[in-house]
Amino acid sequence: MMNLPTLDRRNVLSVLFPNQEDYLFITGLAGSARDAAGLTEDGDNLFTMAGAMGAATSMGLGVAMSAPDRKVAVITGDGELLMNIGSLATVSTIAPANLSIVCIDNGCHGETGGQTGHTSNKTNLEMMAKGAGITSTMTIEAESDLAKGAVFLVDAPGPRFIQLRVMDGPPTSYKRNMDLAECRLRFRNAYLNSNL
Amino acid sequence: MSDTDTVDWSKQLFDDLIEAGVTLFPYVPDAGNKHLIEYAEEHNGVRPVLLTAEEEGVAVCAGADLVGEKAVVCMQSSGVGNIPNFLSFVNGGRFPILMMISMRGDYGEQNPWQYPMGQAVEPILKAMGVLVFYVDSHDDLGPATEAAISATFKGGKSAAIILTQRFLGAKAF
Numbered sequence: 001m002m003n004l005p006t007l008d009r010r011n012v013l014s015v016l017f018p019n020q021e022d023y024l025f026i027t028g029l030a031g032s033a034r035d036a037a038g039l040t041e042d043g044d045n046l047f048t049m050a051g052a053m054g055a056a057t058s059m060g061l062g063v064a065m066s067a068p069d070r071k072v073a074v075i076t077g078d079g080e081l082l083m084n085i086g087s088l089a090t091v092s093t094i095a096p097a098n099l100s101i102v103c104i105d106n107g108c109h110g111e112t113g114g115q116t117g118h119t120s121n122k123t124n125l126e127m128m129a130k131g132a133g134i135t136s137t138m139t140i141e142a143e144s145d146l147a148k149g150a151v152f153l154v155d156a157p158g159p160r161f162i163q164l165r166v167m168d169g170p171p172t173s174y175k176r177n178m179d180l181a182e183c184r185l186r187f188r189n190a191y192l193n194s195n196l
Numbered sequence: 197m198s199d200t201d202t203v204d205w206s207k208q209l210f211d212d213l214i215e216a217g218v219t220l221f222p223y224v225p226d227a228g229n230k231h232l233i234e235y236a237e238e239h240n241g242v243r244p245v246l247l248t249a250e251e252e253g254v255a256v257c258a259g260a261d262l263v264g265e266k267a268v269v270c271m272q273s274s275g276v277g278n279i280p281n282f283l284s285f286v287n288g289g290r291f292p293i294l295m296m297i298s299m300r301g302d303y304g305e306q307n308p309w310q311y312p313m314g315q316a317v318e319p320i321l322k323a324m325g326v327l328v329f330y331v332d333s334h335d336d337l338g339p340a341t342e343a344a345i346s347a348t349f350k351g352g353k354s355a356a357i358i359l360t361q362r363f364l365g366a367k368a369f
Contacts (some may be wrong), residue, residue, distance in 0.1 A: 090252055
């Protein structure tokens with residue numbers, strides 16, 4: 001039986017990514033998007049989703065392959081990742097060294113009413129990532145693991161996968177830009193200008 | 197269509213895509229994209245991306261676009277049924293996504309399972325704002341490819357090059 005999570009999701013990303021400005025972030029919808037928007041203050045190194053559930057890992061893969069000199073992080077949730085779990089196999093085959101996937105696993109569908117998810121039952125996402133062939137994986141369950149997670153994101157060979165088990169509770173309160181065409185251009189222009 | 201013919205038109209399509217600057221070829225394997233992907237595997241500077249489902253490829257293409265690169269997602273017509281929800285960011289975010297779709301369930305199809313999705317390809321793509329450019333004969337291939345590339349990488353739309361069974365030939369059962 002797994003221990004009950006004790007981590008508050010609102011406090012984890014800032015420990016894992018002390019230098020968030022060094023990353024390009026792609027997130028799934030709902031809580032993971034808000035937590036990442038809080039981390040970057042909805043920065044131009046962030047593209048969040050508010051729909052298209054399941055797209056984050058694949059979009060992050062496209063970014064990582066096309067910007068091999070930049071660090072790319074996907075921030076997803078347990079429900080979002082499971083909706084397109086095959087994307088982990090695709091990541092494993094391509095094996096981009098600059099890609100990290102952080103799954104904030106609250107074990108439920110927080111955005112739609114907190115309905116129980118598979119990871120509250122028997123599903124283990126770190127094992128699924130390993131099974132897909134991603135060799136650098138870890139599970140973080142306690143405050144004391146977070147610093148190890150930050151080191152793992154720097155030192156472990158990519159691609160990396162972190163399952164971050166958190167309590168069921170509200171995500172970061174952050175009102176992000178929801179105009180997706182504007183957000184595409186913001187991210188794209190910032191990246192292209194940084195490469196001039 | 198003989199295998200030699202398939203190799204020839206696949207090379208023509210591949211060369212046009214390379215000239216347009218395409219660097220990523222996410223794909224779900226299909227007879228219609230077999231040789232195209234082989235060319236991508238052999239070509240320096242471009243990479244095929246084997247997918248588990250077609251929707252992944254739409255997102256991979258969008259990721260490439262976010263950092264200024266170009267991609268084409270290659271799939272069989274049945275895969276169009278897997279992508280509509282991901283076309284929501286293509287449509288709403290004005291991502292210029294290029295697709296190459298090899299048809300089943302149209303001209304001369306013998307497998308009854310292929311008709312429902314084959315016949316739904318165009319209405320689904322149109323409902324989600326994707327332009328369609330059909331290839332019914334070898335003469336259509338160059339112009340349709342050019343039209344789809346113009347629509348996406350110059351016009352900022354999303355577009356599909358659709359290779360029909362009239363062009364590809366129907367699989368015999």
